[in-house]
Amino acid sequence: MVDLPGQYRKIKNEIDMAMNSVIESGAFINGPQVRSFRENLQSYLNAGHAVTCGNGTDALQIALMALDLEPGDEIITTPFTFIATVEAIALLGLRPVFADVCPRCCNLDAKAVEKAVTPKTRVILPVHLYGQCANMDGIMEIANRHHLYVVEDAAQSLGSEYTFENGLVKKSGTIGHIGCTSFFPSKNLGCFGDGGAMLTNNPDLASKMQAITHHGSRVKYYHDMVGVNSRLDTLQAAILDVKLKYxxxxxxxxxxxxxxxxxxxxxxxxxxxxxxxxxxxxxxxxxxxxxxxxxxxxxxxxxxxxxxxxxxxxxxxxxxxxxxxxxxxxxxxxxxxxxxxxxxxxxxxxxxxxxxxxxxxxxxxxxxxxxxxx
Ligand SMILES: Cc1ncc(COP(=O)(O)O)c(C=O)c1O
Missing domain, CATH: 3.90.1150.10 (Aspartate Aminotransferase, domain 1)
Structure with a gap:
């Protein structure tokens, strides 16, 4: 299904050099490669902010944690996805509300989403399954009309582009309020272990998500909110920074x-x-x-x-x-x-x-x- 060794061999020198420089520096946590990769990812995607984290599942959880939702709030999503999408919702005591998918593209059907909206709906969470974006014209329109957040699960779609009816082109993961992605080894941009990121154009959400990844802290040993420990290792960031060019x-x-x-x-x-x-x-x-x-x-x-x-x-x-x-x-x-x-x-x-x-x-x-x- 995948040939990761074959892919590695073609860029072995570059990857080995990048990994060695991390090993020799000893800066395994939050080394300069994390920032470099984050900035390069932002400019590749034309996203305002990228916040890196430990994996794509954490990215979804952290994104939802940043939205100040209440237990029982409803998140409309697809029943045809990897479990992580729904797990993040359930873990936070939120309620997954499913809407059926379109048989042709396998992604959320906007008409079904519309029908699933209730007074408790707070978020629409489309998944861009297999590498192709969901109907974001329809989803954004429903979200705007009902004042809902849109959190994209772009774990499988990094690099795909959506062209809106008005001609505006955006990369998947940068269309809604927050986009989440995964750098699992077999993903289109995969590292040599686990990794993930959240993308947003909103500086407040970016700052909050950054704090959540670090135990809810902005200043060491002061915790403004409940957070998690979810970091992209420096070694993975160094690898991803090389692979992003490809x-x-x-x-x-x-x-x-x-x-x-x-x-x-x-x-x-x-x-x-x-x-x-x-x-x-x-x-x-x-x-x-x-x-x-x-x-x-x-x-x-x-x-x-x-x-x-x-x-x-x-x-x-x-x-x-x-x-x-x-x-x-x-x-x-x-x-x-x-x-x-x-x-x-x-x-x-x-x-x-x-x-x-x-x-x-x-x-x-x-x-x-x-x-x-x-
Ligand atoms: C659609 C989807 N969402 C979320 C994830 C979770 O990513 P990770 O495995 O990095 O936690 C995956 C990865 O398998 C995925 O395919």
Missing amino acids: LDRYNQARISAAGFYDEALAGIDGLITPERMSRSTHIFHAYTVRTRAGYRDRLRNFLSERGIPTMVYYPLPMHLQKGYSGYGYREGDFPVAEELCSTVLSLPMHTELKEDQLGHICTAVHDFFKNNTK
Whole structure:
């Protein structure tokens, strides 16, 4: 699914030098590389402020902590995401309110969001799943009309761009009040362990989030608010600062691999390749196809027998997760998300894929459908 050693080998000298300079300096916590990376990330994204933290899950939690929400306040989000999105909400005693997703882009459906708004709603939390932005024209309009915050989960979409109806172009993670991202190794911008960041154009929110990451403190040993301990290690920052220069190239490599898949898999009866939405670029954190009902697991086994790994992102929607049953949702509440969970399959996608590998994967997919659809 990923080839991190292959990616590392191409920039080994630069990375090794960056890591060695941290090791030799001994400044493992809050060394100068953290600030350098933060500033470079801000300018890459054209964001007012970036605040780094320990991982993408913390980023979501810290973002929500900064908004002065009350227990029981409602956060509208997608049931078709990684658990971290919902976990951060639940951990803070807030209430996740799900809205169904659009079957074509797998992201929050703005019409469903509108219907989910109640007097207790405070935040809309869209996830830009697989590397493509949700309908931010629709979501921002609803948020503005109801005076709600928008916190973007941009863990899978760093570098993708959204073009608003009025022509304004923004990078994902910089559209709402706060954007959260992850530098988990397999992410489009991945470090060699855990890392995350919050992005915002609001200086007060930035200062508050910065304090929260550091035990709620702005002045050492004085704690203005309840915080957490969530830092981006200097070593990870040094690695990310090198890799950030390559992010557009990495995303381009993913887009090219996706183009190969699109062409080679077009027209297979029983398989739908990922749709591109007109307003967002897609940076293919994952290349996720959909199969005819009942075929996904058979295709997955068939590919596995030929040595081709695949992943199901995600097999069970959030509203049906056992740990979250207390919110009272039932099977059938979000039919699109439920259907996607049983039909999506992500094929290998990373920056180092070669045409012969892609060809081998696509031939195997064709062979499966030739043998199984008659
Ligand atoms: C959509 C989404 N949100 C949040 C996260 C959490 O990021 P992390 O693993 O860095 O905590 C991930 C990462 O897996 C993710 O895919």
